[in-house]
Amino acid sequence: MSAADAIIKELTELDELLVARLNEAKAQKDLEDARIEFSGKKGKLTQILKQLGKVSNTERAEIGKHANELKTKFENYFTEHTERLEQEYYKSLEEEEWFDTTSLPPRFPNGFFPGNPGDQRGYIHPISSMQKRLEGIFTSMGFSIIDGPQVETDYNNFVALNFTEDHPAREMQDTIYTEQDHLLRTHTSTVQIRGMAKLSPPMRIIVPGRVFRYEELDASHEHTFYQMEGMVIDKTVSISNLLHLMNTLLEEIFERKVEVRLRPGYFPFVEPAFELDMKCLICSGKGCPVCKNSGWSEVLPCGLVHPNVLKFGGLDPEKWQGAAFGLGLNRLVMMHHGIEDIRLFQGAFPAFLSQFKKY
């Protein structure tokens, strides 16, 4: 037998040996051991190929090719067997890792979950806390908390809020649509219409909830954020009333005297429409980087309910008047804590979330 033939024979035997070995493997560890022993750097395959010095060049090329094929073959074995062990493991789960979930559980010890010591506390999301606080303030003033769907009709999100089909303001709010031609509500104002249908006037409602805009993510822009719409319907509602309500609300939120101002804004569902600014809490109106040196920070849009919206809500504008406002919860929480990046609200960032105890 030539040297080359001898090597080929050894390789064939090695193949058979590995197959037998892998068939017996019971755990991932066995596969790893076999891999090191057979195709590792100092493994059997390498040892055999060391003899290549003894054969002629043409034979060497042929054996080299053969050895390479064998290497690939080995790799395939390992993958196959990893898969096999995994499947066997999954099949064994029911028997091997059985836990009686029908058992009456011991009484919860009111302590901590088992596991690492260290920070074992739990935290409520800062937006949830702010929402709860605002709900408390509004409930104390007789407001009802109403919810509405997040996937909405064009009618509730636009048409009934006085955005006609050709209204240029539709462009203001880049909208995400579902394949069924519904849309993800761009504001919680959708619930103005639902609220008017649900409750009879006079009424006071707030609508906290998640809203969506087609928006690229950056430190100050999110496609998913939280708002709280508010609406008051009564016999007479004036700009003075709206101003008073907003003033009260902001003083309750920030727990101090605040100074606000109204300036003209534009939203099709209110007329007149306002932007409400609050004297900057950081510099008390002197001008600082936070308020861009204006002394004022923009807090919320508001206005008196447009007569068309009252009509869409089934109310007679001759008899009823209204005011509405929209709070941005993310913005409010960011202002309250000085949070720099709006993206931290979505997803799990323990280093962020664990900074908020409770109010």
Next chain:
Amino acid sequence: MNISYNWINDYIDLTDIPIKELSDILTMKTCEVEGYEPFRPHLENIVVGLVEDVQPHPDADKLKVCKVSDGKNSYQIVCGAPNVIAGKKYPVAKIGATLPGGMVIKEAKLRGVDSSGMLCSSTELLLNDMVIAPGEDPDAGLLTLPDDFPLGKNLRQLLHLDDYIIEIDNKSVTHRPDLWGHFGIARELAALLDKPLKANPLKASKETFPEDPSIDKALKKPSVEIKDNSAIAYSSALLSGVCIAPSSLKMQARLLAAGMRPINNVVDVSNFVMLETAQPNHAFDREFIQDHIEVSYSKASEKLTLLDSKELILPEGIVLIRDGEKPVALAGVMGGEHTEVNEKTKNVFLESATFHRSDIRATISKTSVRTEASQRFEKGQDPENAVKSIYRFAELLKETCPDLKLGSVDLVETEKPKQNVIETKISYIRERLGDIDANTEKITKILNSLGMQCKTDKDDITITVPVYRSYFDITLAEDLIEEIGRVMGYRNVNPQPIYVSCEVPKSKNLVRTLEHDLRELMSGAYHFTEVYNYAFHSQSDVDLDKRYAKKAIRLQNSVNKDLEYMRISPMPGLLHNIAQNYKERPDLRFYEIERIFIPNEGSKEEEALPNERSFISGAITSTEEPNVVMTSLSSMLADLLVKVGLTYYEQSREKLSEDSFHPGRSGQILNKNKGNTICKWGQIHPAYTKKYSIEKPVFYFEMFIEDLNEIRNTTDSGYKPVVKYPHSDFELTVLMDKRQPFADILAVTSEPVISNDDKTYMESIDYLNTYEGDSIPDGKKAVSIRMTWRNRTRTLEHDEIKTLQESLISSLNSAGFTLR
């Protein structure tokens, strides 16, 4: 939108209104000013210099030593530009001047020769966008200035660039088509400041620029036709004697300040008129259009190459300007390439039209082409401006084309301009304004200043709105309240509480209370951290969690492709949260309260809205043994359900068999009263967590808020009188098959009940522990339980207890259990 302070000053005297005050007035009374800034302030330090003498540099072939005068002093400046010629004027940056990019000019020596300053090129001064000295090559090197520029003068002033740019938030003027031009803003300020107008470009007419109908014949004026009501008004005229040239420096500066680049006099005048009056127009080269102009809607698959050389296959139903049959412009948006004005243009056909804003919006959304013109047309236009701006165009073009003649100005219209008439009451206006000093006199004065005519009769007031505010702007009494309020100043409105009946909220949101209570429990008692996740799934999330029979709702325009579907499972969000954190923090407990979206069917839009189900779900990874975590989780869930309102024994526990869950370690909790599952829990299947690259057991639970709300018990506190007599307990250990569920024992022992009568009852049954060890036969386990009995009226007798125990043992025996 950028507004030039100087441009406004052309129409109204702003000498005593500094930029800050102007910006504040607009912000507080009209629209949102996002900011203002000086325009090209770097030119402030650049002056006009005359090169009196040019000598070669002794040490460098390419450098020259120049003697430069600013009219007062003479400086030696070394210069490398090839086009420096003695006797010409150039911009000079003197010692101390700062160039764009921050370079400060200092005394210097260039190859041994002193140089005190710098002669500048247009690139160095960022002036490439202006034509300053016509006929001079702008790329030759230094910027050659006109000979008549006075020596030593500041270049920023000479070029009319000493201006401020005011940036207005477009959104805040969506409802004010009249403010989309500088004149409109000046007219608004005139009312706010109670000042007269210095000039009014909309007064342009036959009187200010006479027509010469003879050119209509000579140039064969095209006839105009509006088909299918596709435009409100179409005004047009021919202009002859056009010569293409650069615009005046002032016009170039105005356009630049407003954010448009000067091109040539015809294009510039066209843009200037739009930026001035808010009325867009379009100039066609007469030579390239036929004799009939038609405005009509597009048919399927017509084509047009636009000014920017893009060929567009036109969608059906958008308004076109046609030259005979052939489309030549996207009406109100952009002209076509073929008919545009060029270097050789002599005669122009000028269009100034008003379109339906819905048509222009349709064009924008169907073609995605947006321009300054379309931005104005989609807000709505004052149709009276169509004719006026043609005369204005001629007036302005005449400045650079001395031979300019205007033919007759024609108007084709499908409707007459309207003026809204609003009837309301002074008392209504005052009621809605609230606590502010507003009497009839003040109200009418403000309305008059805004161009409105008022007629009052006691409490009644009738207001006629000017045309320029009658379209999509002032239509209702509420709109007038805004006008009066903002001009008076909202700061003068005093707050006043709203008087409401003293009543509790009309509707109680029990779900919300429940959700907040759950948060207190989850975070406060069980030490989980609340997370928020998006309402979306990726394709792989959807492929993985197959527990839902219905297919997740897909979005038409998702923000990115990982957020393509509406969420249909509470699970993937938390798995992403765990995957992101578990390597750094091995003990994680997250929960989330949100909604999933289950597709619905229905013929009406409203009925077909998805079914939104609120859930609470949680996920755990731990450094503890899996079975320890399972036990804790099980206890926690039982505790949570008790606190919500389902007692310990109203919960029944079964195995769960769902693909996403570990087949051995998963279960469900049922509401025994109703028989429905209210909680699924256990370890997530390792094959599933592996797909999220989590190589550790993840434990999970999910519940739907509606199920929890159902078990809420707010009326029955469950209080029972305190019992004076002791209970009797009994512990026993049952030997059972290793895999036999505990539920089998519960099936034998009767349920705990409470009885008030003289009746002995089982008060509780508790699981204590399971033991599998040396002394236990193979395949068996020993399970210990404790039972307690009680009678509310007496202490239990010894015999009675014994009987109870024996009867329990015998029923366990007969069910096949051995006692140990």
